[in-house]
Amino acid sequence: MTDRIPFIAGNWKMNLNIDESVNLVNATLKGMRDLEDVDVLIAPPFTALSAVKQATGKSRILLAAQNMYSETSGAYTGEISGKMLREAGCTHVILGHSERRSLFKETNEMIDLKVRAAVALGFIPIVCIGESLEEREAGTTFEVLRNQLEGSLRNFIKEQFMPYDTILAYEPVWAIGTGLTATPGQAQEVHKFIREWVGKGFDSETADRVRILYGGSVKPDNISDLMSEEDIDGALVGGASLKADSFVQLIRFKEK
Ligand code: PGA
Numbered sequence: 001m002t003d004r005i006p007f008i009a010g011n012w013k014m015n016l017n018i019d020e021s022v023n024l025v026n027a028t029l030k031g032m033r034d035l036e037d038v039d040v041l042i043a044p045p046f047t048a049l050s051a052v053k054q055a056t057g058k059s060r061i062l063l064a065a066q067n068m069y070s071e072t073s074g075a076y077t078g079e080i081s082g083k084m085l086r087e088a089g090c091t092h093v094i095l096g097h098s099e100r101r102s103l104f105k106e107t108n109e110m111i112d113l114k115v116r117a118a119v120a121l122g123f124i125p126i127v128c129i130g131e132s133l134e135e136r137e138a139g140t141t142f143e144v145l146r147n148q149l150e151g152s153l154r155n156f157i158k159e160q161f162m163p164y165d166t167i168l169a170y171e172p173v174w175a176i177g178t179g180l181t182a183t184p185g186q187a188q189e190v191h192k193f194i195r196e197w198v199g200k201g202f203d204s205e206t207a208d209r210v211r212i213l214y215g216g217s218v219k220p221d222n223i224s225d226l227m228s229e230e231d232i233d234g235a236l237v238g239g240a241s242l243k244a245d246s247f248v249q250l251i252r253f254k255e256k
Contacts, residue, residue: 006227007167007211007234008251009041009126010241011066011094021048024244025055031248032060039234040251042241043094046080053089064092064126067100070113072121082121093118094126094236096152098173108151116155119163126167126236127152128215129194133174142193145170149197162202164209168194169236175216177238184225184232187214191231220249224256 016024021044032040041062044052053063065088069079085093095118096111111127118125129148131141149168156162170190172182182190191212199207214226215236226232240246249256 004209004211004233005037005039006253007039007041007213008253009043009064009094009169009213009234009236010247011043011097011215011236011238012045012242013066013099013238014045015242016044016048018048018051021045021052022055024242024247025052025061027244028247028251029056029059029061031244032251035251038251038254041092043092046088049085049088049090056089062092063088063090064094065090066094066097068093068095068114068118068123070110070117072117082117082123086121086123090123092124092126092167094128094169096128096148098128098130098171098176102173108148108154111152112154115152124163124165124167126169126213128169128171128236130171130173130176130216136172136174141190145190145193146197149194157201160202162198162206162210164206167211167213167234168198169213169215170194171215171236177217179217181217181219181222181226182214184229187226188229188231191229195231218250220246220253220256223250223253227253 041064043064043066065085068082072081072083095114100106115125129145131144135144175181194212195207211233213234213236214232218235218237219240
């Protein structure tokens with residue numbers, strides 16, 4: 001089995017101005033000294049990307065956009081293209097976050113187009129899926145997740161190829177920003193299901209290499225238990241990534 005390097009990502013959502021963003025990055029960089037074998041990524045708001053890129057310099061912090069549009073340019077008022085995000089220094093892009101799906105009505109088809117455009121431009125996509133509380137209570141979790149995977153990754157399925165560095169994120173909607181976390185066992189059950197889905201749809205090498213992050217109220221006091229599960233390769237963190245103190249504790253989870 002491949003040793004998958006842990007991946008800790010901070011999704012700042014619509015928070016922090018440019019100064020606050022740069023301060024947070026600088027404090028995170030300080031906290032990362034001598035950190036080994038963990039990939040660290042942050043996804044600031046669009047307006048702070050360039051300043052954050054400058055602050056990260058040649059450090060190991062990876063930079064992601066929180067969203068992008070599937071077209072490269074044109075009359076799409078209010079949208080931002082992959083080309084623009086690349087210019088701002090992003091290498092990764094979060095796609096299909098549940099807030100995009102629910103608040104901005106993004107469908108699997110739209111997410112699939114974005115994934116396709118992102119990969120064509122050389123981005124590593126972080127594709128999010130997750131069930132709602134009603135869906136979990138109705139016992140349809142796996143069906144919902146399978147539909148999201150099949151719909152959002154349609155192009156990979158058509159091509160019979162998913163790049164090894166693709167990142168999938170399981171974020172149960174009921175755990176995002178609510179303080180409720182899936183238990184490590186609940187999360188592991190889903191992560192195993194996702195990895196098996198990748199194995200069946202592509203091949204065992206891809207399933208072995210693709211990293212699957214957990215997201216939803218990840219905090220310094222629950223990360224170690226989550227990370228000790230076999231198929232949990234990292235975390236996509238919202239609230240706890242907004243303070244250097246908690247984010248540094250998260251990226252240093254191995255030392256806890
Ligand atoms: P949270 O958000 O850590 O604040 O629950 C996670 C996410 O939405 O990525």
